[in-house]
Amino acid sequence: MxxxxxxxxxxxxxxxxxxxxxxxxxxxxxxxxxxxxxxxxxxxxxxxxxxxxxxxxxxxxxxxxxxxxxxxxxxxxxxxxxxxxxxxxxxxxxxxxxxxxxxxxxxxxxxxxxxxxxxxxxxxxxxxxxxxxxxxxxxxxxxxxxxxxxxxxxxxxxxxxIISSFSSDEELPLQGVDHKRIICVANLREQKNHKLLISAANIICKKYPDWTFHLFGKDFEDDYSKEIMNLILNLRLNNNVFFYGTTEHVVSALKQCNIAVLPSLSEGLPLAILEYGRCKMPVVATNVGEVSSVINSGKEGLVVESDNLEQFSNSIIKFIENEEYRNKMGKALFRKIELSFxxxxxxxxxxxxxxxxxxxx
Missing domain, CATH: 3.40.50.2000 (Glycogen Phosphorylase B;)
Known part of the structure; x- marks a missing residue:
C-alpha cells in the first residue's frame, strides 16, 4: 500500500x-x-x-x-x-x-x-x-x-x-516551584477557554500562592490573545501564570508539572489529553467532544462542565491537596491511553x- x-x-x-x-x-x-x-x-x-x-x-x-x-x-x-x-x-x-x-x-x-x-x-x-x-x-x-x-x-x-518515538530529551526550564506546577497545552483560541483557566488560577493562587500555571500553545497575537494577557495582568497573576508559546519540548514541560488541565468550550478528541495520559498526569478537563470517552471522571481524571468555574477550580484543588489521589488518577489514565488510544x-x-x-x- x-x-x-x-x-x-x-x-x-x-x-x-x-x-x-x-x-x-x-x-x-x-x-x-x-x-x-x-x-x-x-x-x-x-x-x-x-x-x-x-x-x-x-x-x-x-x-x-x-x-x-x-x-x-x-x-x-x-x-x-x-x-x-x-x-x-x-x-x-x-x-x-x-x-x-x-x-x-x-x-x-x-x-x-x-x-x-x-x-x-x-x-x-x-x-x-x-x-x-x-x-x-x-x-x-x-x-x-x-x-x-x-x-x-x-x-x-x-x-x-500519539506516538512517542519523537519526544525530545532536551529539558525546557520552567518558572515556579518544583512539585507545584499546573500545565495547560492549548493554542490561544476562544474555543480553548483560557478565561476559565485564568479565573480558576485567580481563586487557587490566593489559597495556594506557591502553585503556578504554565501555558503552552500558539499565540495568534489577536484580540483574544490580548484579552487573555490583559486579564493575567489585571488580576496580578503575572508571577503565577506563565505563557511559553509553542515548543517542541512539551514532554519535558509535562514531566516537570504535577497537574494538567484542559478548559475547552469545544473539542474533537484533544491530543493534549492523550499527551497528558502518556506522561501519567492527573487531568482536569471540561466535558466536551470525546473527552469523556477518554476520561471516566473519578476513575482516570476529573471531568467538569465547561461553564462551571467552581467545579473546575475545586477539582484542581482536590488534586493539589491529595498527592496520592492525583498519582492514582495519572496512572489510571496512562493505562487507558495504552489500551484504547x-x-x-x-x-x-x-x-x-x-x-x-x-x-x-
Missing amino acids: RIVQIIDSLEAGGAERMAVNYANALVGRIAFSGLVVTRKEGILKKQLDAKVSYLFLQKTKSIDFGAVFRLRKFIKDNKIGFIHAHSSSFFIAVLVKLTFPKVKIIWHDHYGISQDLNARKNISLKIGSLFFAGSIAVNLALKKWAESYLWSSNIVYFSNF SEQSIIKEYLYWLNSLSNFR
Missing part, C-alpha cells in the same frame, strides 16, 4: 500533528508513506521521520495550478494509491483526482467546534465529497454530521493517537479499512 498525507501547514495544531503521526506511524508498515504540505511549513517538520517522503508545494492561492500539477507528479512518480487529506486540504486533493482519476481520496475531519454542527455548512466540501472513497471523523458527533451532510459513503470514526491499534484498524475501499473508483 502507498499512502500520502496532505495538510495545509506544519504549525502546532491537532490536524497538523495527526498528519505527521499517520505519516510516521505508517513507515515500515506499508510500501510508501509520504507527507505533502501545501501552504506553510512549521515546527512539526522536525518531528517527521526521515523515512517519510516529503514535499512542500508552496501553494500561494486557493486554486494554484502549479501546485496541483506538482502534487500530481509526486503522486504519479511514487505510484500513490491513497491521498489522505486532512481538513481543508481536501480541495487540492480533489483537483488532483480530476486530472488523475485512479488515485483514491480519504478525507479526515478534525473540526473542533462540534457543539453546533447543525450550523456547519461547506458547499465546496459537500461537492468534493463525491470524490471521496471514504472519510474519517475524530469523534462520533462529526461522524453523524458527515453521514447526514456529505455525499460520501464509508464514513468511520477513528480516535486520535495506541498507535498500534488505530493503525491496524485504519489499514484494514483502507483495504475494504479497494473497489472504489
Whole structure:
C-alpha cells in the first residue's frame, strides 16, 4: 500500500500533528508513506521521520495550478494509491483526482467546534465529497454530521493517537516551584477557554500562592490573545501564570508539572489529553467532544462542565491537596491511553479499512 498525507501547514495544531503521526506511524508498515504540505511549513517538520517522503508545494492561492500539477507528479512518480487529506486540504486533493482519476481520496475531519454542527455548512466540501472513497471523523458527533451532510459513503470514526518515538530529551526550564506546577497545552483560541483557566488560577493562587500555571500553545497575537494577557495582568497573576508559546519540548514541560488541565468550550478528541495520559498526569478537563470517552471522571481524571468555574477550580484543588489521589488518577489514565488510544491499534484498524475501499473508483 502507498499512502500520502496532505495538510495545509506544519504549525502546532491537532490536524497538523495527526498528519505527521499517520505519516510516521505508517513507515515500515506499508510500501510508501509520504507527507505533502501545501501552504506553510512549521515546527512539526522536525518531528517527521526521515523515512517519510516529503514535499512542500508552496501553494500561494486557493486554486494554484502549479501546485496541483506538482502534487500530481509526486503522486504519479511514487505510484500513490491513497491521498489522505486532512481538513481543508481536501480541495487540492480533489483537483488532483480530476486530472488523475485512479488515485483514491480519504478525507479526515478534525473540526473542533462540534457543539453546533447543525450550523456547519461547506458547499465546496459537500461537492468534493463525491470524490471521496471514504472519510474519517475524530469523534462520533462529526461522524453523524458527515453521514447526514456529505455525499460520501464509508464514513468511520477513528480516535486520535500519539506516538512517542519523537519526544525530545532536551529539558525546557520552567518558572515556579518544583512539585507545584499546573500545565495547560492549548493554542490561544476562544474555543480553548483560557478565561476559565485564568479565573480558576485567580481563586487557587490566593489559597495556594506557591502553585503556578504554565501555558503552552500558539499565540495568534489577536484580540483574544490580548484579552487573555490583559486579564493575567489585571488580576496580578503575572508571577503565577506563565505563557511559553509553542515548543517542541512539551514532554519535558509535562514531566516537570504535577497537574494538567484542559478548559475547552469545544473539542474533537484533544491530543493534549492523550499527551497528558502518556506522561501519567492527573487531568482536569471540561466535558466536551470525546473527552469523556477518554476520561471516566473519578476513575482516570476529573471531568467538569465547561461553564462551571467552581467545579473546575475545586477539582484542581482536590488534586493539589491529595498527592496520592492525583498519582492514582495519572496512572489510571496512562493505562487507558495504552489500551484504547495506541498507535498500534488505530493503525491496524485504519489499514484494514483502507483495504475494504479497494473497489472504489
